Amino acid sequence: MKRGEKGKLNTRIWMLIGIFVVMLGVLLLFLDKLAIRETEAYSAAVQQTTEVTTYQSGNRGTITDRNGVVLAYDETTYNVLFYRDPANRTPVDSARYTNSLMEAIRIIEEGGGKTIDTFYINMLSDGTFVYDFRTTSPSVAATRKRNFVDACRFSNPDLSAEEAYRILRDSWCIPDNMPFDEAKKIMSIRQEAVMNSYRAFEGVRIAYDVSLAVVTELDMASDRLTGILTEKSSYRVYPYGHTASHIIGYLSRQVTGDMSSIGYSYADYAPFDPKGKETQSMLDLGYSYSDLIGVAGVEKTMEAYLTPHLYGRLGTTRILKNKRGAIVEVLDSTQPTDGMNVQLSIDIELQQVCEEALRENITETHKKQEQRIESDRERYERLSNGNTDNIKRAETGAVIVLNVKTGEVLALASYPDYDPNMFTDGIDDVEYEQLFGPNSNQPTLNRAIGIRTASGSVFKMATGFSGLMEGKLTVNETISDRSPYYYFVDDPTVKVEQNAPSCWITNTAKHANLTLSRALTVSCNYFFYTIADRVGIERLNYWAGMLGMQDTTGVELPGELSVQIGGQKARYDCEKSLSEQTSALPRLIYNRIYNLLRAIRDQREMKISEVQMRKCADRLLRLMDGEQRERGTEIREILKEELNIPIGISYTHTSWIVSISTWLEELRWKPTYTIQTGIGQGVMLVTPISIARYVSTIANRGIVRPVTLLREVDAADGTAYLQNTPEPVRTIQAPDVFWDAILEGMHGVVSPEDGGTASSVFSMAFAQKGYLERISGKTGTAQTAAMNNIDIENTSWFAAITPREDPEIAIVVFIPNGLSGSSGAVAIERIVTYWYERQETAAETPAE
Numbered sequence: 001m002k003r004g005e006k007g008k009l010n011t012r013i014w015m016l017i018g019i020f021v022v023m024l025g026v027l028l029l030f031l032d033k034l035a036i037r038e039t040e041a042y043s044a045a046v047q048q049t050t051e052v053t054t055y056q057s058g059n060r061g062t063i064t065d066r067n068g069v070v071l072a073y074d075e076t077t078y079n080v081l082f083y084r085d086p087a088n089r090t091p092v093d094s095a096r097y098t099n100s101l102m103e104a105i106r107i108i109e110e111g112g113g114k115t116i117d118t119f120y121i122n123m124l125s126d127g128t129f130v131y132d133f134r135t136t137s138p139s140v141a142a143t144r145k146r147n148f149v150d151a152c153r154f155s156n157p158d159l160s161a162e163e164a165y166r167i168l169r170d171s172w173c174i175p176d177n178m179p180f181d182e183a184k185k186i187m188s189i190r191q192e193a194v195m196n197s198y199r200a201f202e203g204v205r206i207a208y209d210v211s212l213a214v215v216t217e218l219d220m221a222s223d224r225l226t227g228i229l230t231e232k233s234s235y236r237v238y239p240y241g242h243t244a245s246h247i248i249g250y251l252s253r254q255v256t257g258d259m260s261s262i263g264y265s266y267a268d269y270a271p272f273d274p275k276g277k278e279t280q281s282m283l284d285l286g287y288s289y290s291d292l293i294g295v296a297g298v299e300k301t302m303e304a305y306l307t308p309h310l311y312g313r314l315g316t317t318r319i320l321k322n323k324r325g326a327i328v329e330v331l332d333s334t335q336p337t338d339g340m341n342v343q344l345s346i347d348i349e350l351q352q353v354c355e356e357a358l359r360e361n362i363t364e365t366h367k368k369q370e371q372r373i374e375s376d377r378e379r380y381e382r383l384s385n386g387n388t389d390n391i392k393r394a395e396t397g398a399v400i401v402l403n404v405k406t407g408e409v410l411a412l413a414s415y416p417d418y419d420p421n422m423f424t425d426g427i428d429d430v431e432y433e434q435l436f437g438p439n440s441n442q443p444t445l446n447r448a449i450g451i452r453t454a455s456g457s458v459f460k461m462a463t464g465f466s467g468l469m470e471g472k473l474t475v476n477e478t479i480s481d482r483s484p485y486y487y488f489v490d491d492p493t494v495k496v497e498q499n500a501p502s503c504w505i506t507n508t509a510k511h512a513n514l515t516l517s518r519a520l521t522v523s524c525n526y527f528f529y530t531i532a533d534r535v536g537i538e539r540l541n542y543w544a545g546m547l548g549m550q551d552t553t554g555v556e557l558p559g560e561l562s563v564q565i566g567g568q569k570a571r572y573d574c575e576k577s578l579s580e581q582t583s584a585l586p587r588l589i590y591n592r593i594y595n596l597l598r599a600i601r602d603q604r605e606m607k608i609s610e611v612q613m614r615k616c617a618d619r620l621l622r623l624m625d626g627e628q629r630e631r632g633t634e635i636r637e638i639l640k641e642e643l644n645i646p647i648g649i650s651y652t653h654t655s656w657i658v659s660i661s662t663w664l665e666e667l668r669w670k671p672t673y674t675i676q677t678g679i680g681q682g683v684m685l686v687t688p689i690s691i692a693r694y695v696s697t698i699a700n701r702g703i704v705r706p707v708t709l710l711r712e713v714d715a716a717d718g719t720a721y722l723q724n725t726p727e728p729v730r731t732i733q734a735p736d737v738f739w740d741a742i743l744e745g746m747h748g749v750v751s752p753e754d755g756g757t758a759s760s761v762f763s764m765a766f767a768q769k770g771y772l773e774r775i776s777g778k779t780g781t782a783q784t785a786a787m788n789n790i791d792i793e794n795t796s797w798f799a800a801i802t803p804r805e806d807p808e809i810a811i812v813v814f815i816p817n818g819l820s821g822s823s824g825a826v827a828i829e830r831i832v833t834y835w836y837e838r839q840e841t842a843a844e845t846p847a848e
Contacts, residue, residue: 249297407705456780459680520745532678779821798824
């Protein structure tokens with residue numbers, strides 16, 4: 001190449017290099033400006049986001065039986081949430097949210113799911129709008145309405161249901177042509193959003209347990225579904241279904257600002273409240289309105305342990321969200337802690353046996369009642385006014401098995417029962433009527449703790465023991481049946497013939513020369529009339545309480561009713577209002593007095609208000625303080641003070657004074673009531689769980705133990721938080737011969753050789769296996785309050801302990817309208833057979 005040509009080539013190369021450098025500079029300048037613009041755009045975008053802290057819940061704690069068998073646990077599921085940005089409050093925003101919800105509901109329903117149905121307004125078939133606050137409690141309904149009005153920002157708290165509906169429908173931009181049933185779905189969701197506005201950035205759950213396909217479709221459409229989010233969550237599973245349903249309970253969305261209105265107390269939460277500030281609002285503890293809480297069984301009583309929704313257990317996430325509710329950035333997070341795990345004292349296999357035995361027992365008793373009616377139809381038609389269908393048969397009942405050494409509940413069955421899994425997805429109207437309707441047999445009612453009735457002859461051990469402890473009876477003293485019982489200790493010279501009670505046996509010679517043991521074996525009413533009369537109602541009350549029949553047992557279940565034995569305050573307590581009385585008699589007497597006062601007013605054409613008459617009737621009623629005295633002067637004074645009836649006028653109308661005095665006398669406790677209490681009749685009201693503790697105390701020879709369902713509570717990481725080892729309530733110091741006499745009598749009840757009241761009701765196979773010899777017991781047949789007193793409607797009680805020497809368990813079988821006390825032998829035999837066969841099998845099984 002020539003030198004000139006080579007120079008030209010170098011020049012061209014440098015020109016190309018120069019052009020490249022210039023282009024590179026231009027490109028870098030462009031990129032720099034672009035970066036600046038992107039940074040500015042990003043900064044602007046950031047300025048449109050909001051930093052929020054959301055809370056996440058872990059799983060609810062598991063519930064297990066004493067052997068670790070899982071009875072309730074949480075299972076993974078997917079939920080749909082609705083998030084409403086509190087800054088977006090324009091009508092345009094509201095319309096956008098409604099459109100998103102319409103589309104989301106369509107996707108959810110097409111995928112087999114359903115959205116929440118919680119709207120507090122309903123439309124009846126005639127087009128009338130009514131409030132429906134999803135509760136039968138007036139106080140809870142009032143609280144919910146107040147919260148609803150506040151959340152919806154109604155200026156008038158007294159809006160009608162229709163007025164509130166129209167306002168909300170317009171505010172939430174519901175299309176005019178949308179029917180109520182469809183609008184209600186959207187309005188339920190919008191209501192939940194405003195009710196949870198205190199935690200608005202978290203969103204509210206609008207559909208539970210949706211399919212993964214629904215989640216996928218919703219996530220793919222998130223760009224147009226403003227405010228719709230999905231989450232991974234859990235739902236409650238009860239693997240044993242109906243079994244132990246009254247023990248375990250169920251969950252519901254009943255979070256409230258006033259926890260006392262649903263039976264909760266801050267004291268239960270205090271150990272777990274990181275704020276340490278007492279409150280009545282569950283919201284202050286970390287709950288949201290959409291959270292599930294326990295409303296029955298140990299799910300309720302152990303809520304503070306089981307729940308994952310307390311602030312000390314909730315996880316937190318700090319995030320940036322844009323106006324559509326989408327997450328722009330996760331800043332930081334902490335993991336939630338699961339609720340604590342609760343171990344119960346029950347044995348689920350024994351529980352299943354008890355429930356099966358109870359069902360079988362009720363069925364067998366029902367058949368016997370039908371046979372009894374058929375064998376004497378003319379008599380039963382007369383007693384039932386020509387319709388034997390009105391005669392109550394055995395349909396319900398309860399069984400309890402207690403460990404007498406510890407007070408632990410090993411099994412507690414109530415029939416009919418229910419499946420708590422029904423409540424996981426919410427119950428429909430048909431299911432609601434079956435569970436809670438007026439014509440249902442109340443399957444959710446725990447009859448082991450929530451029904452009170454007379455105990456019948458099961459109480460006779462307490463009567464005999466009180467006689468021994470008060471020195472009114474010795475173990476060897478004999479008493480003969482001289483029915484009817486005419487003469488009373490307070491005045492043995494007066495023969496009281498009116499309604500004089502007799503023993504159940506017609507041949508009184510068979511009840512001659514009875515000791516306490518023998519009287520228990522044959523269940524002689526006359527014997528225990530005598531002892532109750534000697535002891536008196538106050539000391540009878542005292543010793544029944546000492547044996548464990550007082551107030552409640554304290555078992556860890558909601559709804560336990562208290563015990564009532566007898567006495568003036570049980571019949572009528574002048575220090576309490578009419579609504580606080582424990583019997584219906586005071587109301588009856590009050591109505592009689594009130595009607596008399598109204599007749600006097602009308603007859604004399606007096607200007608007396610209803611308020612005056614009711615106040616006067618109440619004052620007259622309260623004259624009955626239990627003392628036997630003439631009350632004419634006091635009655636006349638009250639009539640003068642309250643109704644302005646001159647004393648002279650009331651003196652000329654003696655029938656007024658006589659009538660009121662006679663009615664008041666019906667409220668006074670009399671010795672005849674005391675002797676009825678001595679055989680477990682009268683105004684006595686006990687629960688099956690109280691009888692179980694009482695019988696356990698006798699088996700323990702005076703050691704009264706708390707009744708408990710709780711064994712242990714463990715933290716989520718498995719470390720023990722609480723081990724329940726309750727100490728005895730008291731130990732009754734009594735001579736061994738007292739306990740020997742009572743226990744001997746109880747063994748005689750089931751002994752064929754002793755001819756006890758339950759000596760012939762067990763099977764030959766049961767006796768041949770040697771199990772009959774190992775039990776002691778007492779039957780009780782409590783008459784109902786029905787005026788016609790149809791015998792087959794009697795309440796059946798059977799209490800048993802086993803083994804006879806050094807008892808391990810106490811069993812109580814309770815069947816309302818159950819024919820007779822011995823009816824419960826069917827369940828007793830099955831439970832005792834299982835108890836010993838399992839021990840025998842375990843003994844034969846070689847250790848690994």
